[in-house]
Amino acid sequence: MQYKAMVISNQEVSSGYYRLRMTAPKELAEAKPGQFVMVRVNNSIDPLLRRPFGIFDVGSFVPEYADVGRQTYLEILYKVVGKGTAMLAALHHGDHLDMLAPLGKGFAPGDAGEEKILVGGGVGLAPLYYLAKELVKNSRVHLFVGGRSREDVLCITEFERLGVETYVATDDGTLGERGLVTEVLEKQLQQGATAKTIFACGPYPMLRAVAAIAGRTRIPCQVSLEAYMACGVGACLGCVMKGRNHTEATPDYRCVCKDGPVFDYQELQWD
Amino acid sequence: MKPDMSVEIAGIKLRNPVMTASGTFGYGKEFADYMDLEKIGAIITKGLSLRPKAGNPTPRIVETPGGMLNAIGLQNVGIEAFIAEKAPFLRTINTPVIANLYGNTLEEYGELARRLDKVQEVAAVEVNISCPNVKQGGIVFGTDPRAAAEVVAMVREATIKPVIVKLSPNVTDIVVMANACAEAGADALSLINTLTGMAIDLQKRRPVLANVTGGLSGPAIKPVALRMVWQVARAVKLPIIGIGGIMTANDALEFLLAGATAVQIGTANFLDPAAAQTIAMEMERYLADNGIADVKELIGALRY
Ligand SMILES: Cc1cc2nc3c(=O)[nH]c(=O)nc-3n(C[C@H](O)[C@H](O)[C@H](O)COP(=O)(O)OP(=O)(O)OC[C@H]3O[C@@H](n4cnc5c(N)ncnc54)[C@H](O)[C@@H]3O)c2cc1C
Ligand SMILES: Cc1cc2nc3c(=O)[nH]c(=O)nc-3n(C[C@H](O)[C@H](O)[C@H](O)COP(=O)(O)O)c2cc1C
Ligand code: FES
Numbered sequence: 126m127q128y129k130a131m132v133i134s135n136q137e138v139s140s141g142y143y144r145l146r147m148t149a150p151k152e153l154a155e156a157k158p159g160q161f162v163m164v165r166v167n168n169s170i171d172p173l174l175r176r177p178f179g180i181f182d183v184g185s186f187v188p189e190y191a192d193v194g195r196q197t198y199l200e201i202l203y204k205v206v207g208k209g210t211a212m213l214a215a216l217h218h219g220d221h222l223d224m225l226a227p228l229g230k231g232f233a234p235g236d237a238g239e240e241k242i243l244v245g246g247g248v249g250l251a252p253l254y255y256l257a258k259e260l261v262k263n264s265r266v267h268l269f270v271g272g273r274s275r276e277d278v279l280c281i282t283e284f285e286r287l288g289v290e291t292y293v294a295t296d297d298g299t300l301g302e303r304g305l306v307t308e309v310l311e312k313q314l315q316q317g318a319t320a321k322t323i324f325a326c327g328p329y330p331m332l333r334a335v336a337a338i339a340g341r342t343r344i345p346c347q348v349s350l351e352a353y354m355a356c357g358v359g360a361c362l363g364c365v366m367k368g369r370n371h372t373e374a375t376p377d378y379r380c381v382c383k384d385g386p387v388f389d390y391q392e393l394q395w396d
Numbered sequence: 397m398k399p400d401m402s403v404e405i406a407g408i409k410l411r412n413p414v415m416t417a418s419g420t421f422g423y424g425k426e427f428a429d430y431m432d433l434e435k436i437g438a439i440i441t442k443g444l445s446l447r448p449k450a451g452n453p454t455p456r457i458v459e460t461p462g463g464m465l466n467a468i469g470l471q472n473v474g475i476e477a478f479i480a481e482k483a484p485f486l487r488t489i490n491t492p493v494i495a496n497l498y499g500n501t502l503e504e505y506g507e508l509a510r511r512l513d514k515v516q517e518v519a520a521v522e523v524n525i526s527c528p529n530v531k532q533g534g535i536v537f538g539t540d541p542r543a544a545a546e547v548v549a550m551v552r553e554a555t556i557k558p559v560i561v562k563l564s565p566n567v568t569d570i571v572v573m574a575n576a577c578a579e580a581g582a583d584a585l586s587l588i589n590t591l592t593g594m595a596i597d598l599q600k601r602r603p604v605l606a607n608v609t610g611g612l613s614g615p616a617i618k619p620v621a622l623r624m625v626w627q628v629a630r631a632v633k634l635p636i637i638g639i640g641g642i643m644t645a646n647d648a649l650e651f652l653l654a655g656a657t658a659v660q661i662g663t664a665n666f667l668d669p670a671a672a673q674t675i676a677m678e679m680e681r682y683l684a685d686n687g688i689a690d691v692k693e694l695i696g697a698l699r700y
Binding site: 126127165170171172173174175223225352353354355356357358359360361362363364365366371373376378383 | 421422426429430442448449451454456457458462463464466468471643666667668669
C-alpha cells in the first residue's frame with residue numbers, strides 16, 4: 126500500500142549507519158520478514174526514484190505526542206552511501222515520508238523447532254532482525270555476521286537480547302574472527318553445527334559463497350537480493366535476475382521486487 | 397459545473413486525456429492496488445513482440461539528474477501469453493486498452509497487428525518504431541522515413557483497429573518522420589519515446605548500463621518533448637499524444653497547449669503509482685478553477 130509515514134526517530138547507531146523509526150498503518154503489522162519498502166526521500170524530482178530498504182522491525186507503541194492509542198511503527202536500518210540516504214539521515218522527528226510497503230515476497234520461516242542459521246553481511250543484516258524476532262519464538266537461531274570493520278557490525282546486542290547465538294567476523298579482525306563470515310560459517314558447520322535452513326542477506330559475493338556452502342552441505346537456503354529498482358511493483362523490469370534455467374532462447378528472468386527479494390538459492394543462476 | 401474532460405483519439409473515446417505510457421505500467425494489473433484504473437483515459441501495455449523476449453543483461457536502469465536511463469531491451473511475455481494471461485484481467489476494466497507492439501522485421505509488425513486485430517479488449521495499437529530492423533542489418537525503423545512508412549502501411553493493412561505510431565526523438569527532423577507516418581495511414585501519433593543516452597561510472601571506468609547506452613526518460617526530457625509535440629502539431633493534421641517527463645497536471649496541460657489531444661504518463665508512475673489518476677484529477681481541478689468548460693479548448697491553444 127501507499128501511505129504517509131511520520132518520522133519518530135532517526136538515530137546514528139554506528140558511524141554512517143542509521144536506524145529510522147516511522148509510523149505505519151496497522152496493516153503493516155502483517156508485513157512478513159524479508160519484505161521491503163520503497164521510500165520517496167522527498168517530494169521533489171531530486172532524487173527522482175524511490176529507494177528500497179528491507180524491513181528491520183515492525184511493532185507497536187503508545188505515542189506520547191498524540192492521543193491516538195496504540196500506533197504501529199516500522200523501522201529501517203540503512204547505510205549512507207549516496208544522495209538519497211544522505212537526505213534520509215537528515216530527517217527529524219515529525220518529518221514525513223511517502224512510502225510503498227510492504228513489497229515483495231518474504232522469507233518462508235520453515236518448520237517450528239528446527240535450528241536456523243542467519244547470515245548477514247554489513248547492512249544486509251537489516252531484514253534478519255525482523256526475521257529473528259519471528260524465528261526465536263519456536264526455534265534456536267544462530268547469526269553469522271560479517272563486516273569490513275567493527276563499525277560495520279550492527280545491532281549485535283539486539284540479536285543477543287532475542288536469545289540469538291552470534292558469530293562475528295570482520296575483514297580487519299577488529300571484532301570477532303578475522304576473515305570472511307562465510308569462512309566462519311563453513312568452519313562451524315564442519316565442527317558439527319547443524320541447521321535445517323539458512324537465511325542470508327548481504328552483498329552478492331557473500332550470497333554466492335553462502336549458496337555454494339548450501340549446495341555442498343545440502344542445507345536449504347534462502348537469500349535476499351538487491352537490485353537497482355525503479356517501480357518496486359513488477360512493472361518496469363529493471364530489477365531482474367536470471368532464473369536457474371535462463372537462456373537467451375528461453376528467457377527466465379525473475380523480478381527482485383515482485384518474485385523476490387527472497388529466493389531459494391536453487392531458483393537462481395549464480396555468476 | 398464539472399468540466400468536460402473527454403477527448404477522442406482516432407475514434408476511441410477517452411474519459412480524460414491521461415494514458416499510461418508503454419513499459420512503465422506493466423500490463424495494468426501491477427497498479428490495481430494503488431489506483432482506480434477506471435479513472436484514467438487509457439492503458440497502454442508493455443511493448444509486445446511475436447515471441448517472448450529476454451531483454452538485456454543487468455544493470456538495466458540508472459537514475460540520472462532529473463531522469464533515468466533504461467535499457468530493458470523490450471523484455472515481454474510475447475503476444476500469445478499476452479492474449480492468454482494478461483488480456484483477461486484487462487477485459488474486466490472499463491478503460492480502453494492500447495497494445496504497444498514492435499517487430500524486428502516488417503513482416504513481424506504485420507503479423508502482430510493481424511493477431512491483435514481479433515483481440516476484443518484491445519481498442520487500438522500503438523506501433524513502436526524505435527527498434528532496429530534485424531533483416532536490414534539493424535537500421536532503425538524509427539529514424540528512416542521510408543522504413544517507418546513501410547511499417548505503418550503494413551500495420552494499417554493488417555488491422556481495422558486505429559493505428560497510433562510512436563515516434564522516436566532520436567532523429568534530425570521529427571516532422572519528416574511524422575509526415576511519412578501520416579501519409580502511410582497512421583490515425584494518430586504519439587511522441588516522444590526515450591532519448592538515447594549514457595552514464596559512466598568514473599571509478600570503475602565502465603558504462604553503468606550493461607547495454608552501454610539506454611533511453612532517457614523523466615522530467616529531464618520534457619522541454620525536448622514539448623518542442624517536438626509543438627513542431628509536429630503544426631505540421632500534421634493527425635491527433636497527437638504528448639509524452640515525456642510529465643509529472644504533474646500542469647505538465648500535462650502544457651502538452652495540450654502545445655497541440656497534444658492526450659498525454660501519456662511514464663516515469664512518474666515509478667515515483668507515485670497513483671500518478672496517472674492524480675494528474676487526471678488535478679487537470680480537472682485546474683479547469684474548474686479557471687472556468688474552462690471543456691478540456692478540448694486547451695488543445696493547441698498556445699498564445700504567441
Ligand atoms: C530489496 C532491497 C533492500 C534493501 N535494503 C537495504 C537496507 O535494509 N539497508 C540499506 O542500507 N540498504 C538497503 N538496500 C540498498 C539501498 O536501496 C541503497 O543503498 C540505496 O538505494 C542507495 O541510495 P542513495 O541515493 O543513497 O545512493 P546512490 O548511489 O546515490 O543511488 C543512486 C541510484 O542507485 C540505486 N542504488 C544504489 N545502491 C543500491 C543498492 N545497493 N541496491 C539497490 N539500488 C541501489 C539507488 O536506489 C538510486 O536509484 C536495499 C536494496 C534493495 C533492492
Ligand atoms: C522502463 C521503461 C520501459 C519502457 N518500455 C517501452 C516499451 O516497451 N515500448 C515503448 O514504446 N516505450 C517504452 N518506454 C518509453 C515510454 O513509454 C515513454 O515514451 C518515455 O519513458 C517518455 O515518457 P516519460 O518521460 O513520462 O517516462 C519505456 C520507458 C521506460 C522508462
Ligand atoms: S523495480 Fe520495477 S520491476 Fe522490479
